[in-house]
Amino acid sequence: xxxxxxxxxxxxxxxxxxxxxxxxxxxxxxxxxxxxxxxxxxxxxxxxxxxxxxxxxxxxxxxxxxxxxxxxxxxxxxxxxxxxxxxxxxxxxxxxxxxxxxxxxxxxxxxxxxxxxxxxxxxxxxxxxxxxxxxxxxxxxxxxxxxxxxxxxxxxxxxxxxxxxxxxxxxxxxxxxxxxxxxxxxxxxxxxxxxxxxxxxxxxxxxxxxxxxxxxxxxxxxxxxxxxxxxxxxxxxxxxxxxxxxxxxxxxxxxxxxxxxxxxxxxxxxxxxxxxxxxxxxxxxxxxxxxxxxxxxxxxxxxxxxxxxxxxxxxxxxxxxxxxxxxxxxxxxxxxxxxxx
Numbered sequence: 001x002x003x004x005x006x007x008x009x010x011x012x013x014x015x016x017x018x019x020x021x022x023x024x025x026x027x028x029x030x031x032x033x034x035x036x037x038x039x040x041x042x043x044x045x046x047x048x049x050x051x052x053x054x055x056x057x058x059x060x061x062x063x064x065x066x067x068x069x070x071x072x073x074x075x076x077x078x079x080x081x082x083x084x085x086x087x088x089x090x091x092x093x094x095x096x097x098x099x100x101x102x103x104x105x106x107x108x109x110x111x112x113x114x115x116x117x118x119x120x121x122x123x124x125x126x127x128x129x130x131x132x133x134x135x136x137x138x139x140x141x142x143x144x145x146x147x148x149x150x151x152x153x154x155x156x157x158x159x160x161x162x163x164x165x166x167x168x169x170x171x172x173x174x175x176x177x178x179x180x181x182x183x184x185x186x187x188x189x190x191x192x193x194x195x196x197x198x199x200x201x202x203x204x205x206x207x208x209x210x211x212x213x214x215x216x217x218x219x220x221x222x223x224x225x226x227x228x229x230x231x232x233x234x235x236x237x238x239x240x241x242x243x244x245x246x247x248x249x250x251x252x253x254x255x256x257x258x259x260x261x262x263x264x265x266x267x268x269x270x271x272x273x274x275x276x277x278x279x280x281x282x283x284x285x286x287x288x289x290x291x292x293x294x295x296x297x298x299x300x301x302x303x304x305x306x307x308x309x310x311x312x313x314x315x316x317x318x319x320x321x322x323x324x325x326x327x328x329x330x331x332x333x334x335x336x337x338x339x340x341x
C-alpha cells in the first residue's frame with residue numbers, strides 16, 4: 001500500500017464537492033494504471049483523482065444529466081483520457097465496451113444533488129418532491145400520492161429501516177386525501193409529527209423516510225446488485241473494485257457480495273449442509289471496511305458514515321448470484337408486511 005499522499009494538491013478545487021475516502025481509495029489501488037470506470041461520476045472527484053495519479057483512461061458513467069453538464073467546463077483538459085457516458089452503472093460492462101483495470105463506485109446521493117432544492121432530495125430546503133436521479137420516471141410525489149398505505153409502509157420499513165413505517169404511511173394517506181403532497185418540507189413536517197422530537201445530536205425525524213423513498217424511486221438496491229455483477233464481468237484478472245457505501249443496508253449488500261465471491265463466507269450453522277469449495281472470483285484487500293480518519297472527518301463531515309471495501313478480480317469466470325443471496329432488501333407483497341404502528 002502506498003504511504004505517501006497520492007493526490008496532487010489542486011487549490012482551485014478546494015471549495016468544490018469533496019469526494020469521500022478518495023485518498024484511501026488511491027492508496028489501496030496504487031499504483032493506478034490502465035482503464036478505469038467511475039460508475040457514479042457525480043462531480044468527477046474520483047475520475048479526476050484517478051487520472052491525476054496515473055490512469056490511462058477513465059470512463060465516467062452517471063444517469064444524472066446534470067453531472068455531464070457540470071463536467072463540460074473542465075473535462076476537455078483530459079482529452080480522450082476521459083470518456084463520459086450517460087447511463088446506469090448496472091450496465092457498466094456494456095457501456096465500457098472494453099475490459100477494465102478498475103471500477104470505483106460511490107453509492108447513494110451526491111452533495112450536488114442535495115444542494116439543489118429543485119431536485120427534491122433534501123428535507124432541509126423546500127422544493128418539489130422529486131428525488132429522480134435520472135430526472136425521468138416515477139417521482140417520490142407519485143409514490144406518496146398514489147401508493148397504497150401498505151406499499152408506502154413497506155418502502156419505509158425495508159428501504160429506510162423506519163420502525164414507525166405503518167404509522168407514517170397511515171398519516172400520509174390521511175393527509176393526501178385533503179391535500180396532495182407536492183413539496184419536500186410538506187412531507188418532512190408530516191413525518192416529523194409521527195415521531196418523537198429528536199434529542200440534540202440526533203438526525204432529523206424524516207431522514208429514514210427520505211432515504212427510503214429515494215432508494216425506491218431510483219431502484220438503488222437493484223442497481224447495486226446488478227452493478228457489482230457487471231463489474232465482475234468487466235474487470236480483467238487482477239483488476240480492482242472499490243466501493244464506498246453510506247448506510248448499513250448498502251454496506252451489507254457489498255460485504256455479502258464480496259464474501260460469497262471470494263469464498264470468505266463462513267458457515268456458522270452446524271446443522272446446515274456443508275458448502276462445496278468455492279473458486280474465488282475476488283480477493284479481498286481489506287477484510288474490515290476502511291473508514292475516514294480524523295483529518296478527513298474534520299474536513300468533510302459527510303464522510304462520517306462512509307465505508308470503503310476493495311477487492312481484486314481473479315482469473316475465475318464470473319458467476320451469477322441471486323439477490324436474496326446477498327441480502328438485497330426487497331419490499332414484500334402486501335400479505336407479508338412488517339413495520340410497527
